[in-house]
Amino acid sequence: MQSTPSVPDEFPTSDPSSYRSFVLDLLGIMAYGELSAFERLSSDARFSPALADRVILGGRAVAEFSHYELIAAQLESMEANVAETMRPFMAAVDAFHDRTRPADWYESIMKAYVLDAISGDFYRALARHLDPQTQRIVAEVQVSEDQSTVLMNRLKEALMDNPRLASRLALWGRRLVGEALTQAQRVGIERSFLAGLISPSGTPGPDPVGKLFADLTREHSRRMNLLGLTA
């Protein structure tokens, strides 16, 4: 396998080394995100209301670990040091998790449901102008429809006839998305990470970053509506 993918025409710069560092940043934040999601979800699983629910969250955690392994293998094939590539993103991801500790199992599955979806949208947007191999990894790391449906159905079931839980989880969903977008923006600025959004012509349209965040928010609202919650 090639150790550095060639710069696709659609990317704003043709410099191979800045392209490589952009790809490494994207894979690094994804890898650390998956590894820490695995650890957090599996720790939360123990506090599930029923044994069957522990298995739902555990299975989801295991899927995150296999995503981590997929990204790590790609980084190794690019001759990058996996730990070094993740390191710049540890503080931001850890801070995000510390600020969004689920109070119980319901908040925990809500967090999994909301975050897997929004981070998937975010990574896909960043990968839009990247080489096919990187795009393939980003696509594979997405949680499958089936898995999301399991969480969504379990959440719907819990919310049915429980307006108190519904209002708590609606609030929780807003907090999660707020913290996620704040961290995404911070990391994006620190690592010039959002450069990949700018179109190659140099005419990025009115405001590509603003547009991304608006898209993410809109998709999040749509998913909350699926649960019968107001975003």
Added chain:
Amino acid sequence: MQSTPSVPDEFPTSDPSSYRSFVLDLLGIMAYGELSAFERLSSDARFSPALADRVILGGRAVAEFSHYELIAAQLESMEANVAETMRPFMAAVDAFHDRTRPADWYESIMKAYVLDAISGDFYRALARHLDPQTQRIVAEVQVSEDQSTVLMNRLKEALMDNPRLASRLALWGRRLVGEALTQAQRVGIERSFLAGLISPSGTPGPDPVGKLFADLTREHSRRMNLLGLTA
């Protein structure tokens, strides 16, 4: 697949329903043991000294979850309710973990190393007189040699030139094995679980349960010696 395996000749009783309940007990305690090991190990992973070490413990945790899934599938094929089958063993397994909370990552991998081995020996001994299908599940649930070697090498590396850690981990190993045997004995008595050790002729030899515990202890000492520790 058959929903109840037929009673093998070597089993002390020929009554199918007591044989079934013995097999369900064995699979139930194994399933809950794997599920809770998964949750504990993956939670501990986060406190690893280095990113690469988090991945070692995470990978081990994921292996435990796949063992859980294997046993659950077997229980389902026997038309047993997985959660109900695990329930009688929850208190004992949880109590064991509460009494053996690792103080740090080293104690955590030591716990994985010690416990996977001793519980493997225990389950194998109980399965000795069981039907081939149950024996196959017990064999598949064993942690592979490779995985144990990874932990052992990582422990050896940590212990090298660190006599203080060596004496702490030697003590910890003794505590782990003591607690594990205590719980095994308690569960064995409560659930008449050790009946499977008695040979079919009804002449179990001098003391089959005592012999099992002596074997478990001897094997544990051998593994401690491999690490250069006194058991």
